[in-house]
Amino acid sequence: MDVEERVEQGAEPRDLNGVYRYYELAKRAEWQIRDLPWGEIPPVPEYKGSPQKLARRQDLWRSVITQQLQADELAVEMATQLFAIAPDHEAKLYYTTMVQDESRHTEAWLKLIQESGGMAERDPYLDRLAQQVLDADTLEEKVFLMQVFYERLIIPRFRMIARSSRGTVLEDLCNRLAIDDGIHHGAGMAYERVLLEGAGKKVKTTLVVAANRLLPIFAQHALWRPKAREFIGALMRETDIRMLREDLENGIRLAKSLGIDPSGIELPYQLN
Numbered sequence: 001m002d003v004e005e006r007v008e009q010g011a012e013p014r015d016l017n018g019v020y021r022y023y024e025l026a027k028r029a030e031w032q033i034r035d036l037p038w039g040e041i042p043p044v045p046e047y048k049g050s051p052q053k054l055a056r057r058q059d060l061w062r063s064v065i066t067q068q069l070q071a072d073e074l075a076v077e078m079a080t081q082l083f084a085i086a087p088d089h090e091a092k093l094y095y096t097t098m099v100q101d102e103s104r105h106t107e108a109w110l111k112l113i114q115e116s117g118g119m120a121e122r123d124p125y126l127d128r129l130a131q132q133v134l135d136a137d138t139l140e141e142k143v144f145l146m147q148v149f150y151e152r153l154i155i156p157r158f159r160m161i162a163r164s165s166r167g168t169v170l171e172d173l174c175n176r177l178a179i180d181d182g183i184h185h186g187a188g189m190a191y192e193r194v195l196l197e198g199a200g201k202k203v204k205t206t207l208v209v210a211a212n213r214l215l216p217i218f219a220q221h222a223l224w225r226p227k228a229r230e231f232i233g234a235l236m237r238e239t240d241i242r243m244l245r246e247d248l249e250n251g252i253r254l255a256k257s258l259g260i261d262p263s264g265i266e267l268p269y270q271l272n
């Protein structure tokens with residue numbers, strides 16, 4: 001229901017103070033591409049060793065950066081769509097900051113990928129994940145899938161990349177992105193709460209259905225390894241599965257805190 005329909009029906013105006021606070025927070029946290037230490041420290045970790053080892057390491061970092069670039073490229077599209085369809089003034093204001101953030105993130109990744117040897121293989125599951133959000137029928141579903149779920153789950157990944165790339169532009173960027181996505185997630189939680197206020201069981205059930213559509217693809221995305229990272233794939237699989245399990249537990253906790261009954265959420269087959 002948009003703002004005019006609500007006014008016509010004499011509905012109580014929504015309290016969007018929480019969302020507005022995230023707009024102010026996002027403005028304060030805004031940074032610029034020139035704030036990154038370009039040229040002062042290496043873009044990605046540097047190694048010593050045989051040419052083969054160096055080439056393999058370069059491929060590894062290219063592939064990490066490509067995946068993040070792809071994720072932020074898709075985030076620009078999703079944030080733009082949220083900006084376009086959100087009916088509330090405060091939410092629209094907030095989304096102007098998110099569109100700028102995601103496009104600045106993309107700009108940083110584009111610069112970083114150029115300094116690290118160019119694009120690598122795209123993750124097909126990430127494209128499908130974003131398509132599901134873009135094609136979702138309602139604003140409630142889109143905010144839920146993107147901001148409540150996905151943007152929360154990406155944060156530990158940024159921390160993990162930062163930990164393994166100390167003293168590089170990549171580390172600095174990942175630390176900034178962890179903060180930005182924390183704000184995106186917080187804003188999404190605040191807005192979803194407003195959207196679900198007084199929403200009936202039907203709306204909440206559509207969110208469970210949407211989560212069940214998304215989760216198997218999310219699991220495939222979380223466990224996917226491009227060729228450049230196949231050699232560490234076997235080593236990482238246990239960690240990947242553990243992180244995926246934590247992600248899903250977190251997702252379920254978040255759904256509960258929004259008043260959604262998570263008992264209908266099905267865990268992807270990989271974890272059963």
Ligand SMILES: [Fe+2]
Nearest residue numbers: 072075102105
């Ligand atoms: Fe982003």
Ligand SMILES: [Fe+2]
Nearest residue numbers: 075151181184
């Ligand atoms: Fe984001």
